[in-house]
Amino acid sequence: MESFLGVEDYAKYPFLPESISYALRRNPNLSVDKIDSIEIMGFEPKVVLDVTRKRLITGIKSGVSPKLDDVHHEISLVSFIISMIAVRFIDDQVVYSRFAIAEARRSEGYLLEEIEKNPRGKDVAKVIFEKVSNVKLNQLDQGFLIPLSDFIKFSVKGETSWKLVNRWVYMGNVYVKHNELAHMFREISMKSIIERINKMPKPAVKGSLLELIKEIEEAKPRPRTIAYTGKMPPCIEFQMNQLKQGVNIPHSARFLLATYLINIGWNPEDIVELFRTAPDFNEKITKYQVMQISGAKGSGTKYMVPSCEKLLTLNLCKRDETCDNIKNPLQYGRFKKRT
Ligand code: SF4
Structure with missing residues (x-):
């Protein structure tokens, strides 16, 4: 099944172990001190760094890394590795998470596209999911069966539709729809990217990459x-501590935080500010949700x-x-906020 995936797939899912092995095999000279001089497929180092810049700045600012479909697959793949080096150098868990979710969302988009548009897509999606999660799936026409223990491990906690009582369970397996599988894939991929960055030694960066890192520092949430x-x-x-560390806390935890803080008198703007370090932070959506919880929007409750x-x-x-x-929790005590 190894030959099933090609360089195009590696560029779409660059965090898979075989994608990274492939890139390193193809570019044995790829190292931190050679980034200013490395040529990929005859392209100058500046081209690779420009793609890396686009990947990082867009991902960290918008929360989704660009697809880079107009870029040579080999360059796209190498730009992911250089991006990880840059992020590791910054050494900030919020940047790790922001980069990881942006990359995971990019690949989630590809996974869904494979399933919906490509005739061999479901096979590819199954292989990719299994590689990133180590979970064996059974493919059905309209979804997949995932072993019960893995479903419990990777399901979205606190969401009614993900509760086991609302699920079709068949011989120790749980049925998941395509979009649900993609959601689990995003979360698993994000964790796997963060784990990989955490394991990397801190690089000694210089030259153009150092310049690029300064730009990323500017782009990170403040x-x-x-x-x-x-x-x-x-x-x-x-x-609150989880948020500070850039952890992607579940919806149920966000709801708890927002309801609690509103009820002890925080103003909605401060609550939105608190969520700014969430890897998938979107100011407009967060503002709307907090206003809705406070009763200032929606049903008024x-x-x-x-x-x-x-x-x-x-x-x-x-x-x-x-x-x-x-x-x-409101009975815990009275808290007065000062700005
Ligand atoms: S018992 Fe304490 S920690 Fe648990 S939910 Fe209530 S306030 Fe929170």
Whole structure:
């Protein structure tokens, strides 16, 4: 099955182990100190660096890396490796996450395109998914079957449609639609890219790549610091720390944070600011959602904070001795925000 994938697939899914092995095999001289002089397929180093710049700046700013369909596959692939070197040098978990989700979304787009448009697409999607996740799938006409334990591991926590009671389960396997498989693929790919960057030694960068890194530093999200007094409940503090580290927290955790902070009196602008370090941050969508939760948009109803019991079932409760016997995070204490 190895020959099943070609260089075009490697360029679409550059974080697969065989994509990286292929690029390194084809460019044995590719190293940090040779980036200013490396030629790929006869193209000058500047061409490779320009593609890398486009890939990184677009990805970090918009949250989706460009497809680069007009770029030679080999250059596209090498630009991913140079991008990882640049991101590793920056050494900031928010940039890692932002880059990883932008790349994962780019590849998710390709995966869905394969399934919908390409006659061999479902076979390719199955192989790619299995390679990135180590999970064996069974292909059906309108979806895939995934082993129950893997479904539980990779499902979207806290979303009703992903709960097992709402799923068709057949002989230890769970049915997932194509778009659901693509969603799992995005999350798994993102984690795999972050893991790969974390394992890389910090490179000694110089020359043009260092210049490019300065541009990326400029493009990275810069949230305003929100200061507050008092101690937050452990479940809230945990999610706020996760956000600070650029972790892609689930929707249920975002809902918890937004409802809690609105109910203790934060203004919506400060809450939007808090979400700025989320890897998939989109200012317009976040603003709308926070306003809706506050009751200023939509039905006009201000949403309540989920109970501790409900948060426990969503795996969001981080109870410690300070929680006593409270029934809702709002009972934890009174918090006054200062700007
Ligand atoms: S007991 Fe309630 S307030 Fe405490 S961590 Fe759990 S959900 Fe949060």
